[in-house]
Amino acid sequence: MGTTEVESVIVIKDLVKGFGDKIILDGFNLTVKKGSNVVVLGKSGSGKSVLIKCIIGLLQPDSGSINVFKENIPGMNEDELDKARSKIGFLFQSNALYDSMTIRENLEFPLLRHWVDIKKEEVNRLVKEALENVDLLHTLDMMPSELSGGMLKRVALARTMILRPEVILYDEPTTGLDPVTAREIEKLILKLQKKNHTSSIIISHDMNCVKNTADLVVLLLEGKCYIEGTYEELEQSSDQNIKQFFE
Amino acid sequence: MALIVSFKKFLDETGNIARFTGRFFSVGMKPRYENRELLNQCYNIGYLSFPLVALTAFIMGLVLTMQLRPSLVDYGVESQLPVMVGLAIVREIGPVITALIFAGKIGSSIGAELGSMKVTEQIDAMTVSGIKPYKYLVATRVMATTLMLPLLTILGDGISLFGSYLGVNIRSVTSIDLFFLQVFKSLEFSDVLPSIIKTLFFGFAVGIVGCYKGFNSSKGTQGVGISANSAVVLSSVLIFIIDLLAVQITELLGLN
Numbered sequence: 001m002g003t004t005e006v007e008s009v010i011v012i013k014d015l016v017k018g019f020g021d022k023i024i025l026d027g028f029n030l031t032v033k034k035g036s037n038v039v040v041l042g043k044s045g046s047g048k049s050v051l052i053k054c055i056i057g058l059l060q061p062d063s064g065s066i067n068v069f070k071e072n073i074p075g076m077n078e079d080e081l082d083k084a085r086s087k088i089g090f091l092f093q094s095n096a097l098y099d100s101m102t103i104r105e106n107l108e109f110p111l112l113r114h115w116v117d118i119k120k121e122e123v124n125r126l127v128k129e130a131l132e133n134v135d136l137l138h139t140l141d142m143m144p145s146e147l148s149g150g151m152l153k154r155v156a157l158a159r160t161m162i163l164r165p166e167v168i169l170y171d172e173p174t175t176g177l178d179p180v181t182a183r184e185i186e187k188l189i190l191k192l193q194k195k196n197h198t199s200s201i202i203i204s205h206d207m208n209c210v211k212n213t214a215d216l217v218v219l220l221l222e223g224k225c226y227i228e229g230t231y232e233e234l235e236q237s238s239d240q241n242i243k244q245f246f247e
Numbered sequence: 248m249a250l251i252v253s254f255k256k257f258l259d260e261t262g263n264i265a266r267f268t269g270r271f272f273s274v275g276m277k278p279r280y281e282n283r284e285l286l287n288q289c290y291n292i293g294y295l296s297f298p299l300v301a302l303t304a305f306i307m308g309l310v311l312t313m314q315l316r317p318s319l320v321d322y323g324v325e326s327q328l329p330v331m332v333g334l335a336i337v338r339e340i341g342p343v344i345t346a347l348i349f350a351g352k353i354g355s356s357i358g359a360e361l362g363s364m365k366v367t368e369q370i371d372a373m374t375v376s377g378i379k380p381y382k383y384l385v386a387t388r389v390m391a392t393t394l395m396l397p398l399l400t401i402l403g404d405g406i407s408l409f410g411s412y413l414g415v416n417i418r419s420v421t422s423i424d425l426f427f428l429q430v431f432k433s434l435e436f437s438d439v440l441p442s443i444i445k446t447l448f449f450g451f452a453v454g455i456v457g458c459y460k461g462f463n464s465s466k467g468t469q470g471v472g473i474s475a476n477s478a479v480v481l482s483s484v485l486i487f488i489i490d491l492l493a494v495q496i497t498e499l500l501g502l503n
Contacts, residue, residue, distance in 0.1 A: 056375050082377040096372035098364075110376040116279075163376070 006033040009167055009199045010055065015064035016223075017050055024050050025061070026223030032167070032199055037189075039202045039210045041245060042220035048203040049093070051220070052169040055201070056090050057081045068167065086114060089165035089198075093172040095156040097144040104140045107131070107159050114163055130158040133195075134188060150181035154188065161192055168193075170202040174209045186212045207245060219245070267459045274379065275386030284387045292353050292388070293395030297402065303348050304403035308336060308410030316418065329421075332411045333430035334438065341404040342442045343490055346449035349396055350482040354457040357388055358478030361461025362471035370462070385462065389454035396450030397443050437502040445493040449486050456482040 010032035017025040024047035032038050042048045053059040055066055057073050066073040071084055097106050107127045111118060131137045134154035144152060153173065160168060173189065174182035186209055193200060204210055210217060211231050219226040219234070221241055227234065235246050312332050319325045361384060364370050373380040412426045460478040464470045 058371055058374060078379070082379070085375055085377045088375070090372075090375040092368050092372060094368050096368040098369055098372070099367070100360075110378065113376070113378050 006035070008032065009034050009069060010201070011065075011067040012051075012055070013065045013067075015051070015054065015066065016062045017047070017054055017059065018062055023223055025054070025064075027064070028220070028223060029225050030201075030218060030228075032201060034199055035197060036215040037193065037200045037202060037213050038216045038218060039204055039214035040218050040220055041205060041210060043205065046220050047223055048220055049171055052090070052171055052201060052203055055169060056085060056088055086163060087166045089160040089163065089168040091156055091160045091168065091170045091173055093175055095144075095152045097152060097156055097159070099144050102141050102143055103131070103136075103147075103155055106144070106155065107162055110159065110163055126162060130162045131155075133161065133192060134158045150177055150184065153177065153181075153185055157185070157188060157192070161196065164196060166198060168198050168200045170200060170204075172203055172205075174204065174206045179208070182206065182209065183212070189213055205245070263463070264455070264459055267462070268455050270381055271386060271389055271455065274381050275389065277382075281383050281387050284383060285390055288387045288391035289395055292391045293398060296349060296352055296395070296399060299352060300345055300348055300399045300403045301406050303344065304341070304407040305410040307340065307344055308332065308407035308412075309414040311335065311340065311407075312411040312414030313417065316414075325419075328415055329411070329426050329429040330433040332414075333408060333433055336407045336411070337404055337434060338438050338442050339490075341407055342400050342446045342449065343486065345400045345403040346396060346446060346453070346486045347483055349392075349399065349450070350453045350486060351479055353392060354453045354478040354482040355475040357392075357454065357457030358460040358464075359471055359475035361385075361458055362464030362474035363468075365462060365464045366467055366471060385458040388458055389451060392454030392457075393447055393450040396453070397446040400443065400446045437497075441493060441497045441502055445489060448489045448493070452485040452489060453482045456485060 008031050010030070012028060012030040015025050015028040016023065028047075028051065030038070030040075040048050040051060050059060054061045055068065055073065057076065061074050064074075068084060069087060071080075073081070073084060076084060097103075098109065101109065104127055107130055108123055111123050111126060128137060128140070131140060134157055136151060136154055136158070139147060139151065139155065144155070147155065157173075170189065174185055177185060189200070189202070190213060192198070200213075202209070202213055204213075214231050216228060217231055217234050218228045219242060226241060227237070227239070234242050237243060312328060315331055316325065316328060319328055319331065361370070364384070370380045370384070373383065408427070408430060412421070412423055415421050415426060457478040460474040460481070464474040466473070
């Protein structure tokens with residue numbers, strides 16, 4: 001019996017991105033296989049968020065390629081980007097819920113714009129299902145300002161998942177949360193990944209989150225992929241640059 | 248050196264606003280239209296601004312009449328008071344004052360709202376969901392300001408004239424029929440139409456500047472405050488510049 005090679009959903013080659021004279025990403029390479037969770041680890045300001053903003057097309061890289069489902073993101077026009085983005089979910093560190101809308105409207109908003117002909121009953125069903133997945137059905141008609149930080153993160157996760165993306169980019173999903181809520185969010189990420197068979201890139205410097213969610217850990221240092229491996233492999237490393245994250 | 252840097256910054260800003268305005272026609276005017284959001288913005292921008300516009304218009308008409316009366320009495324032409332006030336309100340004061348009030352209320356609110364959406368990444372959240380924020384947030388607001396300001400100006404002019412009628416009646420007795428007959432007799436089509444047309448441009452300027460400042464907000468909450476403030480300042484200056492151009496154009500067309 002031969003082994004089947006797992007398909008790559010994201011392939012990043014020689015990515016360079018700078019702001020003015022400062023180079024943030026300097027020839028970064030990464031491959032994400034289908035169904036896997038890749039955690040990008042790095043210090044604050046090392047360019048982790050810049051990396052995922054380049055992947056989703058919010059930032060334009062200076063050079064290099066970012067292939068998502070074999071389509072190069074930097075070369076796309078706005079309409080092509082919109083189409084590609086329907087397969088990619090993005091969970092913001094700040095949650096970025098629309099604060100003038102109720103939770104229901106927050107979840108309906110992307111649905112109604114992506115699936116123009118969708119019926120009202122179907123929208124209701126999908127919204128309720130998304131909120132049930134994060135155990136927050138009772139918040140349906142509440143405003144974001146009425147929810148706690150952990151609840152906001154779960155609603156943001158529900159909104160990210162509602163369009164059934166195949167790839168999800170998480171920008172520091174547990175930052176700013178208490179340890180108990182952070183563990184709940186990690187469990188939720190894993191539960192939804194299992195349920196929807198998604199692939200993910202998780203940006204984090206929360207080592208518990210890294211340990212609990214990562215299939216592969218990539219250390220971003222000085223704009224490059226310094227090392228990649230499993231959590232256990234990196235934990236046992238004697239390299240000072242790696243060790244400092246595990247101490 | 249500082250002057251050169253300031254001038255370069257001014258040119259950069261002007262270029263950016265021009266490009267932002269260009270996107271309104273290239274992106275904002277294309278289908279699919281956000282009709283529901285446009286109606287929502289017309290309600291917020293137009294209907295909810297009406298009480299403020301009405302109050303200031305009423306006071307403006309009343310005060311203008313009371314201030315003009317002594318001068319007209321000196322020249323023995325007190326009977327021309329409705330004509331003078333009517334022309335002044337409809338041709339110039341009504342549109343400009345309404346636009347300035349509108350810039351203060353709506354320009355700042357759009358600048359602050361979009362600015363806070365920008366710094367809390369809500370605009371980025373729309374982008375990554377495949378929604379065009381320019382179309383949803385900017386085009387609808389600019390269309391609403393452009394459509395609502397002329398309506399508010401027409402209503403404001405009417406209320407202002409009513410204030411003027413009350414002002415006339417403080418010192419003398421004039422029937423409402425006679426007052427408005429005198430006002431409308433003195434007004435021509437060429438007085439009304441250019442003044443309404445220029446309010447379309449005032450409204451467009453207030454919308455574009457408010458959205459531009461909000462969309463380009465940075466530096467957190469401080470940046471939101473700066474956006475709101477600079478939206479009001481810039482749109483107020485633009486209102487006067489557009490007014491100046493409008494006067495020159497009507498003069499050239501022989502409508503003055």
